[in-house]
Amino acid sequence: MTSFAVPSHAIVAPGDLDYPDFVAGRSAVVRLPETFPVRVGAPLPEDVCPPHANAELIMPRGVALALEACDRLEYDPDAHYGLVLALPTLRAEPEFVERSLDAVGDPSGLIPVRSFFGEAPLAEVAEHLGVDGPRVRVDTACASGSDALIFAHQWLEAGAVEDVIVVASTAMLNPLGVAGFNNLGTLSRDDDLRASRPFDLARNGFVMGEGAAGMWLSSRSHTSAPGYLSGYGQSMNATHMTGVPEDIGVMLRACRSALARVPNPGKDLAYISAHGTATRANDAAEIRVYRELLGEDRAGVAISSLKSMIGHCLGASSLIEACVCLDILINGQATPTINLEVPEPNSGLDFVPNKAKEVSGDFVLSNAFGFGGHNSSLLFSRGQF
Amino acid sequence: MLRLAAFSAALTRPLGTCMDLPNVTLVEYEDDEQRRAPASAYALDALSRLEVPTDARVVTISGPPGKFIHHMEPIRQRSPDGRLMGPKLARRLRRLHPYGLLLCLQNQVSAAISMEFGLTGPCMNLIEGTTAFADALCTLEGGKDHETTLLVMSSAADRPEQRELTKLKFPDSVLVEGAICFLFSPDGEMGLVGATASGRATSEPKKTNPKERPASLPPGWPHAPCLEGGMCVLWALASGIPSKRFWLSDGHGYQTSFDWQKL
Known part of the structure; x- marks a missing residue:
């Protein structure tokens, strides 16, 4: 790709x-x-x-x-x-x-x-x-x-x-x-x-x-480009118009397709922009996805939801979040998940609660899981990759 | 170019000799407003006659899904001043059926076929674009990871909300609703379809008369936003056309084209 x-x-x-x-x-x-x-x-x-x-x-x-x-x-x-x-x-x-x-x-x-x-x-x-x-x-x-x-x-x-x-x-x-x-x-x-x-x-x-x-x-040469779109993955849930699948395999497949060329996501990823809607079902499914995706390295990757600050902008949300992912890649500051007082127990994930966090790494992943079962993951890189 | 392996269609009006093709049927859709929008029902009907691998790459091109505004009429009727956005709106909106929103979402065709047929591959839904057929073809040709590609066009534009406006633009039009499905795979033997032989878009926009119908279809054929690329291919199949370049217009001065070649 x-x-x-x-x-x-x-x-x-x-x-x-x-x-x-x-x-x-x-x-x-x-x-x-x-x-x-x-x-x-x-x-x-x-x-x-x-x-x-x-x-x-x-x-x-x-x-x-x-x-x-x-x-x-x-x-x-x-x-x-x-x-x-x-x-x-x-x-x-x-x-x-x-x-x-x-x-x-x-x-x-x-x-x-x-x-x-x-x-x-x-x-x-x-x-x-x-x-x-x-x-x-x-x-x-x-x-x-x-x-x-x-x-x-x-x-x-x-x-x-x-x-x-x-x-x-x-x-x-x-x-x-x-x-x-x-x-x-x-x-x-x-x-x-x-x-x-x-x-x-x-x-x-x-x-x-x-x-x-x-x-x-x-696709032209832009030497001063702040970032590159370097991977993507898509899948469909095939389960429910508004729900999330019990089997998170299809969601994982979208993430893994986007990360296909990243050798060790748990170490190489600076940040993941979660879909993070704050519905009970979505966030629970996403927690399972990230635990599986990052494995033993899951605590080392900053994951947050911009929707904690701007709500859910529906069809525009994932492009807004993709833009902020580029800003995070450029500036090395992961935006927080605000209003996160009592996290889901035992997730082992770093949701950057309430305060921004310095991050390093050459890649960021941006996820969207839409109504109708559309799963979509984007990988941005600092350089051409 | 993409190799056409199979096709099917469910249409509300006949398209000449296309109706003699296998898997092309005339349908009458009974409104099932609480459950499924017509555009989804047409797509499910047409797709039920194809065997599609569950990991196929899917592209849907969706027109209007069906009528929606009538869901709001009971809410307006309860307004003291007769206006929808009038007093006590928040209270009146409690009566809006939850499915009302779902039935106006324009990704419901892709969602419905995914759920019904267990399709879990990559999926893209393009909407409200007669020209999208050709613009999508070059991306489909790049889908090397997925050998089988399903392209579904579905539209329910012959409804009061849409019909009159379409006629303002195309005064002599008769509208057709329905769905057309194409299955492309490396072993397809029916024909080749592509934006061009090189896989590049041929869509060099030309300023056209916005009221001009696309010239590629036979005169007198019904009009169908989002279905016309598929109708061109059905016509080529039914008529045994060996090769042809088809043009599609969006009615706003933008045109695309694609090539057909019989195998």
Whole structure:
């Protein structure tokens, strides 16, 4: 598998937090208005992508966040790019739902929300970036960001294009989107700003966030590239739409595929970005995965969940986390898992509780385990590998 | 290029002589809204006629999964001011069926076929892209680790939420729903399919009229977002076309192409 350079990356994270905030253990979790069915969430500040009224054409918030990530990403405007957009469904955005209900019997009412349909979101982002190469839109739920990077890697490996911009976005932090997940029983219903507690014994569901990220992946030589995408693995659970498998073998297979060229993961890995949603089932399964993956060396690898600080940004989460993995590789500071007071007993794993930690090593692993059973692992390296 | 070993399809409208092909059937889908979206049901129906190794690499290209908005209507009806986002929203949203969310997720086709057929190999789900068929082919050709690749296209666009907008863009269109599956393997003998013979994408975008239908399919064929790449291959199989380059358009000025070669 070829290593491809990551010349630049950018995030639009809840609270507009960035890597230094994560190292400091800051949280973006705030109380939500009473229109929401749960008490806490991790939104963007109001001045980032404020809604703007345009009766003629309503831009989906998911697209607006994607464009914000594009604006923050440094890239060579003269290069010939492909685009992989990780943007899960936009059909839970309130403007779309309300207007669609109004349009029953009067389809002309759908005209202002035509940008929610079909290829329009992908075309919008491609035009904004000036992309003139191939373009696709990926949706593998919470693994979308990682899988978009994998698709970009495959394009580069096939020689289809030399540069790809990967953008991931999610905007379901609205009463309808939150209700969907809440009624499935996956959200924390705590009225507590520390409700996002990955790997804590008292965890009881995830806190929803929103955001976006962008990453430029290139097969050309970039001597100053801060990191490289050097491996990946994917698998499907084949068990349940929202659950995790009893047999963790399929999750392990994704991690091991990503690590295939790393001689001794327990010693060579600087850090693992866990999916770490803070649901009981996910975190329990991940603990089993990491114990098996790292074996006797498990205490020496820093593992943390960014979701403790920014909640779960669904389709954008794994690309945001991939960006932070690169920052960790560059700066040698693993971000903490905050709100981790009583860890699961006897895991033998270092979840970097509440305080950042210095790490060394040439590799970081970023994991995502999405609804629908999509398992996706990414390996980043400091140099070409 | 990828070697086509087997195919199947479940479609709601006939596609000319394609209906004479083995494993291509007309289906009528009874709404089973609490359990499974139509796009998933079509994919399961079509795939049930193929033998797929459980470690096969899977790519799904998913269009609209089915209707979703109707799940919100009872919640709006209970609003004092008749607006969905009106008063007492949090309380009214308790009535949203948990499956309502799952049925609007656009990775449900890949999830459903994985669960039903025990598929645990690598999986990629591309959505809302007629052109994605060709853009995915070059990545599939690079899948040396996985000898067998399953490509599934599924779409349920003939629903009120989608139908009228599609007709705004393509006024004379008749929509077809369904799923088309292709199994590619090194010993496939039906034909070769690839972005180009060299494995590179041929997708040099050309500015096209956004209202222009792709030119590759026979006139009068129904329109199906996300299915048209598969429909082209079915047409080539049914018509005995020896070789042809097919073009796909996204309706926003972007085109891709792929090559077909009969074996």
